[in-house]
Amino acid sequence: MINCSRNVLTYCEQNDLSKARSNTIAIAIEEMLLLIREHSLKDRGETVNLRILLYKDDVVLRIRYNGDAFNPLMFYRNLNLSEKPTLSGALGQQEFIGLKMVVDIVKNTEYCQTFGVNNVTITI
Numbered sequence: 001m002i003n004c005s006r007n008v009l010t011y012c013e014q015n016d017l018s019k020a021r022s023n024t025i026a027i028a029i030e031e032m033l034l035l036i037r038e039h040s041l042k043d044r045g046e047t048v049n050l051r052i053l054l055y056k057d058d059v060v061l062r063i064r065y066n067g068d069a070f071n072p073l074m075f076y077r078n079l080n081l082s083e084k085p086t087l088s089g090a091l092g093q094q095e096f097i098g099l100k101m102v103v104d105i106v107k108n109t110e111y112c113q114t115f116g117v118n119n120v121t122i123t124i
Contacts, residue, residue: 004029004030004033004050005026005027005029005030006026008022008025008026008029008052009022009023009026011052012025012026012052015054017054017059021059021124024105024124025052025059025061025124027098027101027102028061028102028105028106028122028124029050029061029063030098031098031099031101031102032061032063032072032102032120032122033048033050033063034098035072035075035099036048036063036065036067036070036072036118036120039068039070039072039075040065040067040068040069040070040118041065041067041068042067042068044067046065046066046067047065047066048063048064048065049062049063049064049065050062050063050064058107058123058124059123059124060121060122060123060124061120061121061122061123061124062119062120062121062122063118063119063120063121063122064117064118064119064120065117065118066116066117066118067118069113069118070118071111071118071120072099072111072120073103073109073110073111073120074111076096076099076100076103079096079099102122105124106122106123106124107123107124108121108122108123109121109122109123
């Protein structure tokens with residue numbers, strides 16, 4: 001995943017995106033891939049396909065994976081991180097701070113599963 005993040009940074013810089021925007025995109029991808037790996041992929045030869053589309057002022061990330069059905073967007077909603085956490089709750093939510101950051105910066109997110117393939121689309 002670290003190599004993926006580096007490749008994303010290189011791609012973004014080659015396409016004249018600012019360093020700050022490039023880092024945001026790389027972090028968003030890294031967070032999503034870690035979550036997908038943890039909750040969907042079971043080392044059974046699953047594959048993950050990542051595309052970055054530049055369209056006007058938007059960056060669209062499309063992640064497709066053929067692991068178990070898993071909607072990372074619904075997973076986030078079920079965590080209820082938008083509420084102000086208590087101290088004990090905050091300690092349990094620290095591992096999801098990166099995911100909360102991703103959700104806070106996106107313009108649009110979509111998830112669907114078609115023919116056994118999970119599709120996540122994120123517009124930043």
